[in-house]
Amino acid sequence: MTMETTSWREHRAWLAALPDPVPDTLSSPPEVAEYEAAAFARRYGEAAPIFRFALDEALGESYALEQPGPDRITVRGGRQGLLYGTYEALFDLICEKPLPSGVQSPAYRLRMLDCWDNPDGSVERGYAGRSLWFEGGAFAYAPERIRQLGRMLASAGINVLCINNVNVGAEARALIGERLPETAEFARLLRPFGVRLMLSIDFSSPMYMEEPDGGPLPSADPLDEEVCRWWQRRAALVYRAIPDLAGFLVKADSEHRPGPNTYGRSHAQGANMLAAALAPYGGTLVWRAFVYNCMQDWRDTKTDRPCAAYDLYAPLDGQFAENVVLQVKNGPYDFQVREPVSPLLLGMKNTALALELQLAQEYTGQQIDLFAMPPVWRGIFDQMGKEKLRAVAAVSNLGRDDNWTGHPFAALNLLAFGRFAWDPDRDPAEEIRRWVRLSGYEEDEEALTALLLRSARVYEKYTAPLGLCWMLNPEGHYGPSPWGYEFSVWGTYNRADRERVGVDRTAAGTGLVKQYPPELAALYEDPARCPDELLLFFHRLPYSFRMKDGRTLIQRIYDDHFEGYEEVLRMREAVSALHLPPWDRPVVEERMRRQLADAREWRDVTNTFFHRLSGVPDEKGRKIYD
């Protein structure tokens, strides 16, 4: 089944300057590289330099760019490196930037986009329309659009696309079963761009899938030899169809998903069994570390969800097979607006790790509110220091909307993610500016860059106070609800009362700080030193607590919320003044209008909540509703 629409073609995101579409005759990265350079030359004529390509297989994904003369560029690289080098050169030309010197190599081997797409066409936490490749239980797509997607991903340096939701339902099991030929056909479409598929699998698949040589098994116990053989046979079938498959992604024993715990086995045992099935083919088994008690009793103040992953996985450090990657969300909770780096990312010295980010703005405005992530990532990578990662993954913000990402500006996060995954030392302002230029917004380069650079901080100010999480609507995750999660099973409590707010996660409290390396632990442990923006993540404090700048905690909360809204007002003015193309303006302005209403709601609900509890008036006499 194919679906052809063409209205997306004018929405080329950051490929605005490249000819569209790519033909279906190209079958390898070097061919795509030559096509892109030639097409660019055709478009820009004499202004375009002449490209030469020098294949050096040993370079793999790496490349080097040389300029033997003013109008000539030589791209030297491996098969994939040639393509990456070509995009880098073309983009640098468009942005009028100097080419990088020396051999360019990716910092992380796997640069993955995790899509939470379901075969029925829905996208879990998707804010850009329905799935780009699924509908009605099967694959359904326009090949031309998938090629454009492959091109976008390659141009961002992303080399793995996990195409189905980590919550794997019955229909998605078929991707490695009766629908495997369709999966292979989809993989073939992306191969010219060096984008390899990954598949989310259901740990209990052997209990549900018919095998050619027998019915489903009674168990999915990873130490059961029948189960091991089942997965070995299955991997063989899958790799016969898709020889370059990147591997499997697994969410196990998490939020009611099946897993090895059912059989009294550890996650290392579960992961290693699957990894062994993939090893002969060079496949990677990515195991998500997003595991916690999602049936917590709110009365239980000892259990603290952010502690859960470290408690579970730290004892397993060193037990995972070589081709297992443990995929860890950036913070210990779940993609909240502000979290410290997950202690697991800092503590698993003998385990291959993947950092998992979320481009889908589940908790950060749902691609309605502006939230440019590079400044946030700068903080995360800085905090992680020189920790060794094997992979960086991000939950996709893509969908079938014409503009790919719901809000056209949200495409920035996808491009920038790929570039940070290639080189985590990137400068956020530079990456935003690059996206602005490439996307055809160069007339507004200064204004738009400034707007976006500030946007995450603005969103944080009018939403989450000083690292308090989960004060939002449980249904939909959009908009404020200070106690919407307070008495739930999700382990998500602010425990505000008339005197205090926050959870004490110091050594004397739930002990989360003890999971951090000594220096960070000491920093977070002391409310006088703890960074303001994480103060209420780690501490339970009275409203009268004095912040570093002398303000009280409650006054700081009020100030942030009033100021955050004021900043959105100014953002709206800035957005109105932008020179947007006709296909962008209506959606950008309509979403800006919603962001303003959203910011007002957050401001007032949050301030009213704390005012009702604390009884403390705003020092500046601004309006707080009763």
Next chain:
Amino acid sequence: MTMETTSWREHRAWLAALPDPVPDTLSSPPEVAEYEAAAFARRYGEAAPIFRFALDEALGESYALEQPGPDRITVRGGRQGLLYGTYEALFDLICEKPLPSGVQSPAYRLRMLDCWDNPDGSVERGYAGRSLWFEGGAFAYAPERIRQLGRMLASAGINVLCINNVNVGAEARALIGERLPETAEFARLLRPFGVRLMLSIDFSSPMYMEEPDGGPLPSADPLDEEVCRWWQRRAALVYRAIPDLAGFLVKADSEHRPGPNTYGRSHAQGANMLAAALAPYGGTLVWRAFVYNCMQDWRDTKTDRPCAAYDLYAPLDGQFAENVVLQVKNGPYDFQVREPVSPLLLGMKNTALALELQLAQEYTGQQIDLFAMPPVWRGIFDQMGKEKLRAVAAVSNLGRDDNWTGHPFAALNLLAFGRFAWDPDRDPAEEIRRWVRLSGYEEDEEALTALLLRSARVYEKYTAPLGLCWMLNPEGHYGPSPWGYEFSVWGTYNRADRERVGVDRTAAGTGLVKQYPPELAALYEDPARCPDELLLFFHRLPYSFRMKDGRTLIQRIYDDHFEGYEEVLRMREAVSALHLPPWDRPVVEERMRRQLADAREWRDVTNTFFHRLSGVPDEKGRKIYD
């Protein structure tokens, strides 16, 4: 399409003692009456009296029972009265009660069951499985089960069944369009039981439905002659197919439904236009008065949702056509656990009114928690005094579950509703006892009657404090969430802070009390006289307020919640000791277990909420969680 299952047959609700099923050969109420009496005699042999029937057409639905000898009963009545009299006599025999003397006539002409069933088979706010007659967009049912339903309704005295949701979607419009023959066939099945269909219609139907003589109209303006003619033609078609149709039910200008306000017309103009189309056929137009601003800003403390209906309809009193009935929910909010009687029911002297109750336990435990309604209705009818109603309606608690109502004990509410609609002076304890006997639980008559008689008060104690409404989960309406609705658009606020709780609805506040007759207004206006259970419905009071019994308001809230849970503990013991049939025990015990967990959750969340805000400890030192 028909669907045959038989596992429901052992669940005969209060018809336990009557032979099952009724044959499909009976075509009129007198025939059903003779069949029931004869079948009863076959079953009970010599113990059964001999029935004689004396048709007196003039009596209509009324009847008189006479006992010319110890083993003889004469039923004198109209065609429908014969059937009602027979059920009364049979039930009195089973319950060993004396027959009523004199002519028995219903207090209200229309005794309606409003079903919120959708053609797709779902039931809005249904807690007993899917629709009994819809599935997959069309009618789909087992005729035998529908006959049994007709028998149940007739035996309860219910004479109108509105078969589709008041929220009428595109599929449901077809019930008076291309699916009219199916609708008529369904009506035919219920006709022998004297149950007439009513249909919920979409006010904007003329804009969506194709007509034989032309396409949809551009408007649904009730003063547009084209629109009037459209409805006249449509009514003619419908009554040709279903000559005894009771009429149409309309939810207009409410919760985003279309209505006359769109065209600047009043609700009287909208209703009268439709009523004129029904008048030639004796049909009734039932117009729901459930209209309020469902996009309220929580910051707006002037707008008060419970005032909305009276404000809108009181000025229209006297303007409605003779065959319009204004259907008013029992309270001014929306079926909350405790509300005063709607002032509209007390104030519309020149309008035919229907009282609308809700058997579906949307806000009262969802047929998991026990909540027997007759004691609540006793209070409502007592408060209403001798107000003249033309109809009583109830939102159905029926569904496709084998036991009809999800919880087998919830069937009590259906039977008792019919009996209160016949005679609003019923005694709750007697009605509960009657249902217990008829349902085959006679071995537990005392225990089960006592349990149920108390159940609504127990539910109220552990949930809603002193008339505070809406402190529950917005998603699903089950379980506590004190501020889940607090900052929403629904007009549902408790405005609790660290000193006070409640909304001031006195003359000095939102003025709701002024909508009541002087005596009631004076009672509600004064917190010293206002009934305890409505105190926080009408007043905003400090936690230190002294109740009539000397306790503080906050202590009373704590006490009620602790005691409510303790009572559920005792209910569970009582339930365990019941002699339940094997088809009831698992579901009753499983739901009792859930009720206990539910009560604990309500107790702790509510007490913690008020403790966090007020800081006041429990005088008795019981555990309140932080």
